[in-house]
Each structure stands twice: as structure tokens, then as C-alpha cells.
Amino acid sequence: MQKLKTFVLNPNILLILIIALASFLRLYRIQDYLTFLGDEGRDVLVVYNILHGKLTLLGPTASVGGFFLGPIYYYFIAPFLLVFNYNPVGPAVMVALFGIATVYLIYKFAGEIFNSRVGLISALLYSISPVVIAYSRSSWNPNVMPFFSLLTLLILYKAFQKDKVWLIILCGLLLGITMQLHYLATFLAVIIFTYAFFARILLVSFVQGVSLLKMIEKILKDYFFIILGFIVGWSPFLAFELRHGFSNIRSIIKFIFTSGDTGLVNNFIGNISNVFFRLFARLITNFPPPEQVAIGTHPNTTVWYYLTLFLAIVSVSVLLYKFAKVSKGLGKIKENVKLYQFLLLIIWLVVGIGLFGFYKKPIYDYYFGFMFPLPFILVGNTLDFFMRKNALLKIVSVAVFLSLILINLSGVPFRYQPNRQLDQVKKISESVLEKSDEKPFNFALITGGNSDHAYRYFFTLETKSPVIIQNSQVDPQRKSVTDQLLIVCEINPCSPLGHPLWEVAGFGRAEIVGEWDVSVVKVYKLVHYKEK
Secondary structure, eight states: OOHHHHTOOHHHHHHHHHHEEEEEHHTTTTTTOOOSSHHHHHHHHHHHHHHHOOOOOOOOOOSSSTOOSSSHHHHHHHHHHHHHHTTTTTHHHHHHHHHHHHHHHHHHHHHHHOOOOHHHHHHHHHOOHHHHHHTSSOOOOGGGGGHHHHHHHHHHHHHHHOOOOHHHHHHHHHHHHHHHTTTTTHHHHHHHHHHHHHHHHHHHHEEEOOOHHHHHHHHHHHHHHHHHHHHHHHHHHHHHHHHHHHHHHHHHHHHHHHSSSOOOTTTTHHHHHHHHHHHHTTTOOOOOOOOOOTTTSHHHHHHHHHHHHHHHHHHHHHHHHHHHHHHTTBBHHHHHHHHHHHHHHHHHHHHHHHHGGGGOOOOOGGGGGGGGGGHHHHHHHHHHHHTTSOOOHHHHHHHHHHHHHHHHHHOOOGGGGGOOHHHHHHHHHHHHHTTTSSOOOEEEOOOEEEHHHHHHHHHHHHTTTOOOOOOOOOOOOOOOOSSEEEEESSSOOOOOOTTSHHHHHOOSSEEEEEEEEEEEEEEEEEEEOOOO
């Protein structure tokens, strides 16, 4: 019996079980629950072209600002799209695998800073968080940020722990890759440079007789090597910029300094307090999104809110307590190492949240991607801290831990019936092709906010892409206008005749000759109007 207990409680066995659970939650019926709309269709269309020889140095569009990201995400998903025979589920599986790898990385990171039990608690809570699971089950460039952010910071810490230049360069390279995934990596860059500054001061301070000039020289060298690695990691995007007059970089600078969407805000404290709460509430306690709940309208919600806030404050307090404790032993090797580790977590938290205070637009959950692992590590550390105290605190900690498990497992994204969005889009696309009677056709999508790339992807797979209607300056003879226009209506009611959408207006005066209900949409067939 004792041998069985020892085997079951072995950290390696527990880690395997946690990773198995994380794998199930991320891969279970992934195709049935897959999000496949315009953005996902755009990405696989680009990657399809890459796999057919049309390489690109430009990535997806940023969610704000009208500029583009680097292309690294496209090249990440390319082999998965190919292996899955151009089924869009392939890129989603890749994101899920990165999500599973992040669970292991959290165990590794938290275990090294604290202990293996903190690593296991943090990894388990991360593996079952509904918000994290949801972002780990669909293909979207920000969804792999948690992995690369955590790996970047782990390498950063190792670089200063071992004082190795090549690790500093590697950290910069990973930052360059992360910057291609989402521009919230600029926040990560500030965290890295801030930590490098303070970590180098601590490292140099352990050596007697080092001058201020020497310290500044060391810091500048660190910055140089980080930037050098960053240039390598960001090089595909920089290559595009060099060829096109730095158009995107100029747009980024304009967005930051002159757009009015960033800068000093009237409610700076309110912004960061909101982000601080949501970081723990959305990820740890599965608290509803801000737009779905009003604090104080229901007793249960109010209790939920304040318990979450209390857990967040206590988790940060425990970290600060440990940081203060090791600071007293500064100079001893063990305390020096811990100081580096705790300093990284504090800077990650304070700078990461603080920078959101300058952002004036709505802040969505996925913006926290570069911070996703942090609250789990802090809560894991807190639970372990109190489990080591008296019997009462141990019971409370275990009760909180079990409650968090139940709350999160009750909110798994696939508890409802799947919408089978991918199958729907494929079915609708096949129906459009069928209605075209194997003849050239123009295509339009009337929708409330989607784009037509998902449909066009399936047209491309069948090598039956619709003809794109050009404006009169490019096509004065209107050769790009065919004899038929197929329209998919995703809104109800729908009036395709006379619709201002370019694909409809550019076709010219028309009449409906066919109307069909296909899945959740209507498909219309229009031909040119003829006088009776």
C-alpha cells in the first residue's frame, strides 16, 4: 500500500496525469467545436499559397491600428495544414499542442522558482481554466503567446542566473518571434528590459569594487545582445519593412504616439485595478466577463467577486513577503538566486498590469496572453505556502484548491453541443459550387461582421475560385463580371437585390433566379436583369 501511495504521489506521475488531462481538454472533439470564420479562413488561405510556392514576409493584420504582424505564425501552422491534408483542424491542433506544452513549462518554471508542489498546483489549475482552454482550441496567432512569453522569461532568468551571453541573445530572439504573434509583446519587451536593468545591478553589486561606469557598461551590453537577438527573431518582418519603406513601423509609431488610443488616461488607476482583478477572475476563478455581470446585483456574484479579489491580493502579498524575506539574506548564494526569481515575477506583474493603464481602447481577455501563466504561479505558490502552516490553514488551502478545480471543470468550453462551424462552412461552400453549374461565377457574402475568406478557402481547395469583380479603372470592359453571382446571406432577413456591398453593386442590376436554405444561411443565385 505504501509503495502504491508513493508511486501515485510521485511528482513525475502526477505531472503525466495533469498533461494527459490538459491534452484531453484541448483535443477532445476539436474539429466539432472549432472556430472557423473569416480570420481563420484568411490564415489558411495564405498558408495554402505558401505551401504552393507563394512565400510571404507579412503576417496577419493587427487587431487595432491597421498595420500587420510578422509572418512567423503562418510558417508555424504550414506543416500542420499539410499533414492534415489541408483540413483547417491541423493549425488548431498545433495551437492545442503549444497549450499542452505550456502546462509543462509552467510546472518547470514554478517548480524551479518555488518547488515541485507549486509547479503541480499551478500546472493543474492552468490545464483546467476554461478561458485558457478556449484559446487553446482554435487557430489564432495570439493563442500561442503564453508559451513563447513564458519561455522567453524563463530563458531571461537563466541568462542572468548563469551570466551567459548566448542565453541573453536567445531571449531577444524569442522576443522577436513573440512580437510577430501580437504587438502586446511590446509589454513583454518592457518587462524584459526592466528586469535586465535591475538584475544586472544586483549581479554586479555582488562583486566588490565595481564602479558605476562599469555597471552601466554591463547594462548597455545586455541591452545590445537582447536587441541583437530580437533583430534576428523579427527579421522576416524587418525584411518586408526594408523593401517597403518601413510602412508598418511608421503606422505602429503613429498609433502609439498620435492615434489617441494610447497615452495618459483619465482613469489610470481604474484601468489597472480592472486588469488586476480580471487577470485572476477570468483565469483562476472563472468569473463571468465584465459585460455579462454587474457587481452588487446578485449576492452570489458579489461574494464571488470579493473572494476572487481577496485571493488575488493574498497571492501578491505572499510573493512580496517572500521577496522581503530573501532580501534580508542578500549576499548568500541561495538568497541571491531566489531574489532574481521573485524579482522577475514582481516585474512581470507590476509592469505588465501597469502598462494597460495607458491603453484607451477596450481590453479583451486575449490581451493578457503574455501574462496568462503568472496568476496560476502566484496562486499555486500561495496555496502551497498556507498548506505548510498549521492544520486550520492547511484545511482552508485544500478547500480553496478543490473549489477552484470544481469551478473551472464546471465551465469547460465543450459542455454544450458543438456548432460544427467548420463542417457548416464546408457544406455551404460545396452548395455554392453546386449552384454555379461548373460555370464561372462571382461571389458575395452578406454578413454582420464576418469576412468571406473561410468560404473562399474551400473554393480554392476545389480549384474553383470565384472571379473577383474589379473596378472600372482596372477592368473597363467588365470582363471580371460573369453571368452569375452567388450570394451567401448570414443575416436574416436578407435583401440581396440592390445591396451596397461592392461584390453585389459591382455585378450590376440583377434578378434572383434561385434561393435555397443551406445549413444556417441562405444562398441566392443572381443573374443580370433582362427587360421583359
